[in-house]
Amino acid sequence: MANMREIAKEAGVGISTVSRYINNTGYVSERSRAKIERVIEKSHYKPNELARAIFTRNSKIIGLLVPNISNPYFNELALIIEEYASEQGFSIFLCNTNDDFEKESNYINVLQGHRVAGIITVRSQCKNEYAAYDIPVVSFESYISEKIITVATDNFTGGSLAFNHLYECGCRNLVHVAGPLFADAISERTRGFIESAREKNITVDLIQFETDFQRKMLEANIKTLEDIEKYDGIFVFNDIAAATVIRYFQQKNVRIPEEVQVIGFDNSYIGEFLFPSLTTIEQSVQEVGRTLVEALLKLIKGEAVDQKKIIIKPNLVKRDSTRVSK
Amino acid sequence: MANMREIAKEAGVGISTVSRYINNTGYVSERSRAKIERVIEKSHYKPNELARAIFTRNSKIIGLLVPNISNPYFNELALIIEEYASEQGFSIFLCNTNDDFEKESNYINVLQGHRVAGIITVRSQCKNEYAAYDIPVVSFESYISEKIITVATDNFTGGSLAFNHLYECGCRNLVHVAGPLFADAISERTRGFIESAREKNITVDLIQFETDFQRKMLEANIKTLEDIEKYDGIFVFNDIAAATVIRYFQQKNVRIPEEVQVIGFDNSYIGEFLFPSLTTIEQSVQEVGRTLVEALLKLIKGEAVDQKKIIIKPNLVKRDSTRVSK
Numbered sequence: 001m002a003n004m005r006e007i008a009k010e011a012g013v014g015i016s017t018v019s020r021y022i023n024n025t026g027y028v029s030e031r032s033r034a035k036i037e038r039v040i041e042k043s044h045y046k047p048n049e050l051a052r053a054i055f056t057r058n059s060k061i062i063g064l065l066v067p068n069i070s071n072p073y074f075n076e077l078a079l080i081i082e083e084y085a086s087e088q089g090f091s092i093f094l095c096n097t098n099d100d101f102e103k104e105s106n107y108i109n110v111l112q113g114h115r116v117a118g119i120i121t122v123r124s125q126c127k128n129e130y131a132a133y134d135i136p137v138v139s140f141e142s143y144i145s146e147k148i149i150t151v152a153t154d155n156f157t158g159g160s161l162a163f164n165h166l167y168e169c170g171c172r173n174l175v176h177v178a179g180p181l182f183a184d185a186i187s188e189r190t191r192g193f194i195e196s197a198r199e200k201n202i203t204v205d206l207i208q209f210e211t212d213f214q215r216k217m218l219e220a221n222i223k224t225l226e227d228i229e230k231y232d233g234i235f236v237f238n239d240i241a242a243a244t245v246i247r248y249f250q251q252k253n254v255r256i257p258e259e260v261q262v263i264g265f266d267n268s269y270i271g272e273f274l275f276p277s278l279t280t281i282e283q284s285v286q287e288v289g290r291t292l293v294e295a296l297l298k299l300i301k302g303e304a305v306d307q308k309k310i311i312i313k314p315n316l317v318k319r320d321s322t323r324v325s326k
Numbered sequence: 327m328a329n330m331r332e333i334a335k336e337a338g339v340g341i342s343t344v345s346r347y348i349n350n351t352g353y354v355s356e357r358s359r360a361k362i363e364r365v366i367e368k369s370h371y372k373p374n375e376l377a378r379a380i381f382t383r384n385s386k387i388i389g390l391l392v393p394n395i396s397n398p399y400f401n402e403l404a405l406i407i408e409e410y411a412s413e414q415g416f417s418i419f420l421c422n423t424n425d426d427f428e429k430e431s432n433y434i435n436v437l438q439g440h441r442v443a444g445i446i447t448v449r450s451q452c453k454n455e456y457a458a459y460d461i462p463v464v465s466f467e468s469y470i471s472e473k474i475i476t477v478a479t480d481n482f483t484g485g486s487l488a489f490n491h492l493y494e495c496g497c498r499n500l501v502h503v504a505g506p507l508f509a510d511a512i513s514e515r516t517r518g519f520i521e522s523a524r525e526k527n528i529t530v531d532l533i534q535f536e537t538d539f540q541r542k543m544l545e546a547n548i549k550t551l552e553d554i555e556k557y558d559g560i561f562v563f564n565d566i567a568a569a570t571v572i573r574y575f576q577q578k579n580v581r582i583p584e585e586v587q588v589i590g591f592d593n594s595y596i597g598e599f600l601f602p603s604l605t606t607i608e609q610s611v612q613e614v615g616r617t618l619v620e621a622l623l624k625l626i627k628g629e630a631v632d633q634k635k636i637i638i639k640p641n642l643v644k645r646d647s648t649r650v651s652k
Binding site: 030033034037061069070072075076078079082086091092093094095096098103106107110114215218243244246247250269270272273274275277 | 356359360363387395396398401402404405408412417418419420421422424429432433436440541544569570572573576595596598599600601603
């Protein structure tokens with residue numbers, strides 16, 4: 001069964017009738033309806049989840065929208081969400097939005113069209129697009145609306161922890177490598193860092209990465225770091241960007257932590273492979289993943305979720321890229 | 327509209343009738359059919375992609391099955407496939423199979439149920455599961471059947487390139503860190519390496535990693551590497567496993583390439599962040615991604631694809647973890 005034209009021909013009805021039937025956009029007589037269905041029945045049409053999903057709204061699929069699966073934090077998060085969801089009998093359709101509003105918006109439409117049971121959205125840039133559908137949604141990082149549950153790390157405190165650690169390590173000449181401005185979670189890290197520095201009368205210079213990690217931008221990003229060896233402490237907005245910073249220092253033969261100290265954010269696996277291994281602010285990927293899945297499954301089952309905002313506590317993870325001064 | 331029970335009640339028919347209607351598993355009178363449909367019509371049912379997909383088989387979704395998105399090669403590949411597919415108006419449902427036969431098999435079912443336009447499957451362990459459906463399928467790495475197009479790097483030659491490079495670098499005392507045995511693509515690398523070594527009368531010791539990268543296994547895998555500093559050259563089956571090897575040497579303060587030389591496989595982005603940066607055998611992720619999408623789109627459009635097996639040529643990418651001897 002290839003298309004409406006063929007259905008129409010075989011059923012002996014007009015194409016517009018088939019279209020009204022399929023799209024449910026107007027009156028179709030019982031007689032035409034029966035003819036169309038008999039043709040569909042004779043075709044390869046088999047009982048399937050899709051039909052069940054349309055009619056019963058009982059699909060066992062969760063749509064997961066992530067901004068960038070090349071960021072190790074998001075790929076670990078996707079794996080953990082997959083693991084928890086799968087224990088509960090759900091499969092995941094993972095959609096990479098590339099931090100692109102249009103892509104995200106399209107995927108919301110597509111997932112809704114496929115009648116997924118619910119959506120977990122990460123660093124979303126959409127608002128009204130979610131309000132248009134009555135599918136359960138849980139958001140990580142971005143606030144979408146009063147109705148939608150937000151799970152977020154206390155990023156302000158995370159930025160503050162990063163400053164306090166560098167300060168304790170003796171750094172007084174600081175630069176912050178900041179991330180994309182559209183992401184509240186990232187700018188909160190910046191704010192926490194700078195405000196804590198201000199309390200100690202320390203000013204912070206800023207460098208901006210326009211996007212999350214993209215391999216093709218690695219060399220261009222390294223260029224924006226020119227001369228950062230003049231600072232003694234660097235806070236980078238996430239671990240994969242900190243990997244770029246450490247790569248810069250390797251090319252320049254600058255020693256970490258002897259000459260410059262570096263701290264990241266996330267505690268994603270990349271930090272353990274860098275040399276030296278990366279001190280970072282952890283937002284527990286296990287806790288975030290479990291919290292997102294638990295909240296969404298409650299909504300899917302029609303249970304109440306008391307908190308509309310669930311806060312994850314950040315922690316300092318000390319490794320070799322910083323050194324507490326005696 | 328929550329479930330069949332409610333549809334049955336409101337339509338004044340039995341649940342088994344609704345079930346036969348929805349699952350298309352038996353006779354439903356025209357009268358009952360019309361009643362059921364009127365109830366569905368009155369409900370929230372709206373024209374949607376899903377209905378169109380069922381009836382016209384014209385969905386603009388490609389299902390992408392990858393074994394492990396925490397492997398940087400596969401997450402780059404997914405991004406590139408997403409980019410090419412999106413230029414052609416297709417969205418991607420990415421499914422992580424975790425190298426698990428049951429998960430892959432379930433996802434094939436789910437994607438078929440959702441009437442995706444086609445499937446790209448990576449390092450597949452399924453065979454008959456694909457034959458059961460008439461959806462276009464293109465496979466990367468694994469041979470599935472005569473009907474299904476396979477795209478694969480010439481992994482044997484890749485393993486051979488890795489040996490020849492280490493040999494040229496003066497290494498004579500070799501160990502190979504091999505990957506999961508179920509993956510032909512990986513065991514071909516092993517075979518190419520060992521056969522080339524045999525031609526030079528060099529024997530190769532073996533260490534086996536049971537799975538692709540999993541963060542929770544990092545420390546356990548590092549333990550299996552105990553004493554590998556006694557070798558002077560190491561070929562590791564992929565880059566993310568080579569990152570584990572390099573982490574081992576960092577903890578032991580063994581210098582690369584002065585004391586031991588290391589070569590990986592893939593040319594994924596992780597290699598540029600390691601210290602020293604990783605020499606590797608490239609299987610161009612751009613070329614693989616583009617080839618997979620082009621072949622699948624031809625099948626979706628009903629065009630012929632001449633070659634049933636498309637071979638990608640591997641290349642040596644020389645970085646700092648090896649050193650050609652003078």
